Amino acid sequence: MASADLIDPTLYSSGDAYGIWRRLRQEDGLSWHQVDDSRGFWSVVKYADTDLVLRDSATFTSERGTLLDLLGTDDPAGGQQLAVTDPPRHTERQARLKKALAVKAVDRQRETIRGKVVDLLEPLGSGQAFDFGTAMLALPMSVTGTMMGLPEADWAWLSRLTTVCIAADDPEFQDPGGKEATLQAAHRELFGYFQDLMRHRRDHLGDDLLSVLISTRFEGRHMSASEIVANCYSLLLGANVTTPHAPTFFLAEFTGTDVMADWAAHPEANSTAYEEALRWASPVNHVLRYATRDTVVRGTRIAAGDAVVAWLGSANRDEEVFENSETFDIRRKPNKHLAFGIGPHYCVGHSVARITVGVLFEELFARYEDFEPAGKPERLISNFASGYKHVPITARRRS
Template identity: 70%
Template sequence: MTVVDSRAAGCPVVAAAGCPVGAGQADLVDPRLYSDGSAYGLWRELQGREDLYWHQVDADRGFWSVVHYREADHVLRDTAAFTSERGTLLDLLGTDDPAGGRQLAVTDPPLHTARQARLKRELTSKAITSRREQIRALVVELLEPLGHGGVFDFATAMMAMPMWVTGTMMALPRSDWEWLTRATTQCIAADDPEFQEPGGRAATLSAAHMELFGYFQDLTGFRLRNPGTDLLSALLTTRFEGRAMSPGEVVSNCYSLLLGANVTTPHGPTFVLAEMVETGVLEDWAAHPEVNENGTGYSESLRWASPVNHVMRYATRDVVLRDTKVTAGDAVVVWLGAVNRDGQVFEDPDRFDIRRRPNKHLAFGIGPHYCVGHSVARVTLSLLFEELFGRYEEFRAAGAPERLVSNFASGYKHVPITARRRSATTEG
C-alpha cells in the first residue's frame, strides 16, 4: 500500500483541470450545492478516486472528504482517533465548539456514554411504545388538512411534526411549538432566505441561539422547582461522576435533542412526497402495508434523504484512510448523503426501493454517537406513513417542491400536494 498526502496535489477552492469537479463547482461548503441537487454528481466523482479529497476552504482552513461507507464507519466508530469535541459541523470549521465536553453531540466516550445512559433508557423502543398512540394522535392531527380538498404543503407539516412529538415528550407548552420550529430551522438553515433574518446569516444564528438557550434556561429553572416525568426532568435528575448535570449542561443538551429531532425526522417523508409522487411508488407502498410494518419503507426514505448531510470530526493522531495520510489535527467531514449511496454497499444505490434489504444506511450515524432518538424517529415515521396511506390516496403534485438551503440539513421546505380522503378510513 502506498500512502500519499493528497493535499500536495489537492484541488483549490475553484477547481482546476484534472480536479474531480468542474471549474467553480468545488465549494463543498456552499449550501446551494445541496439545495440545487448538484452534490450527487460531485459525490459520485469523488467516489471514483482512490484516495481522499482535500478541500481547501481558505488560506487557513480545509478538510478531508469521506464519501465511502467503509471509511465513514471507521471515522464515526473510532472516537479515540477522531474526536467530536472540537465540533461536528462545517460551520464551525477551525473554531472549537464552545459546547465541547458539555453537549452529548460534542462529547467523546467515556463521558459521553455516562451522560447518555439515562436518556437512552427514556428513549428505548419499549419506553416509546407506551407513547405510540399519543404520537399517532399528533400525526393524525397534522395530516387532517390534507383531506380538506385544497393544496396542502406537506413539507411545512413535516417540519412541524418533530416539534409536536418532542415538545409533547419534553412537556413544552403547545403555544411555543411554532416559534421553536422556526428557531431550530434557522439554526440548521441560516443561509435560507426564507428563514434568514435581515442582518444576514451570522445575525440569524446569533438570534436563534440566544432565543433557544434563553428559553431552555428559563424552563430549566422552572422544572427544577416543579419536576415531572418528561425528558427535561429526566435530564435534570441524571447523575454521572457523582453529580447531577449543571443547568448549563441541561440547557445545552435540550438544544441538541431538539435540533437532532428537527433535522432527522421530517425529511425522509418530504423526499418521498417530493420525488416519488405520481411514479407508482406511493400506490405500491399503500397496497403493501408490510413494507411499513417491517420498516423497509421508511428506512429507505431515510437512506434516500440522508437528512443529516454531514458530520465532522478531527483526527487526534496520524491515521491512514483510503491510502491517504490524515494528520493529527486535520478536520474530516463524512458526507452521509454520499455514503448512503455507496455502490460498494448498496445495490443499485440510485434506485428508491421500499423493499430494500439489507439497508445499513447511516442516516442515524453509527458508533457511540448513533442517534439517541432513533426509536422515537422510527415510531413516528412508521405511524406517519401508516396514517398517510391508510387515510389518503390519489396524491398529486400541486406545484414545484423547494429544497431547504443548507449544507447540513438535506430536505425540502415546501412540497405542495393534493390528495383525496379514502372513503373508508380507520380512525386512529
C-alpha cells in the same frame, strides 16, 4: 473534483451534490478540500470509511465541533453537549437519556404520536393544495415537545427557531441582519427559553425528558445549568433534522409515481420502506470530526488536527454496499444505512424518529389516496440538513 465547493449550501438545494459524490467515490473516496488560506478538510464519501471515522472516537474526536459551519473554530459546547462529547464521558452522560428513549419506552407513546400525526395531516383531505413540507417541519416539535413537556403554545415558535439554526443560509429563515446575526439571535432566544424553563421544572419534576436531564447524575454530580440547556438544544435540533426530511424527500420525489402506489398498496412493507426513505434522504448531510493523531485512511495520511468530514448522503448511496443504490426500493433488505450515524454518537433519538416516520406513512396511506403534485417542491438551503421545506400536494380522503 477536489475544487467542488462542498460547503456551499446551494449545492444541496439546486446543484448536483449526488453527481459530485458519485465521482468522488469513483476516483479514490478521499480528497482534500481547501477552503481558504488557513482552513481545509478531508472529504470521506465511501461507506466503509464513514463507518471507520464515526466508530473510532479515539482517533476522530467530536469535541471540537461537528458542523462544517464551525470549521476551524472549536465548539463552545465541547465536553458539555452530548453531540460534542467523546466516550467515556459521553457514554456515562447519555445512559439515562438513552434508556428514556429506548424502543420500548418510545413505543408506549405510539398512540400519542399517532394523534399528533393525524392532526397534522387533517387539512390534506380538504381538496385544496396542502404543503406537506411545512406540516413535516412542525411534526418533530409536536412529538419531541410532548416528550420534553414543552408548552404546546411554544411549539411553532420553537420549530421555526430550530429550523433557523440548521438552515440560517436560507433567506426564508434568515433575519435582515444576515446569517451570523440570525444564528446569534436564535441561539440567544433558545438558550434563554430553556434556562427559564429549567428553573421552573427543577421544582416540578415529572417523567418528561427535561426532568430526566435535570435529575441525571454523572461523575458524582448533577449536570450544570449550562450542560442541561445545551443538551435540550441538541435534542430539539436532532429531532428537527432527522424526523421531517425522510417523508418530505419521498413525497417531493415520488408523489404520483408507481413507487408511491406500490408502497400505498402494500402496507406490510412499511418497515422496510421507511428505512429506505431514511437512506434516500440521509437527513443529516454531514458530520465533522478532527483527527487526534496521525492516521491513515484509504492509503492516505491524515495528520493530527486535520478536519475530516463524513458525507452521510454519499455513504448511503455507495454502490459497493447498496445494490442499485440509485433506485428507491421499498423492500430493500438488508439496509444498513447511516442516516442516524454509527458508533458512540449513533442518534439517541433514532427510536422516536423511526416510530414517528413509520406511523406517519401508515396514516398517510390508510387515510388518503390519489396523491398528486400541486406545485414545485422547494429544497431547504443548508449544507447540514438535507430536505425539502415546501412540498405542495393534493390527495383525496379514502372512503
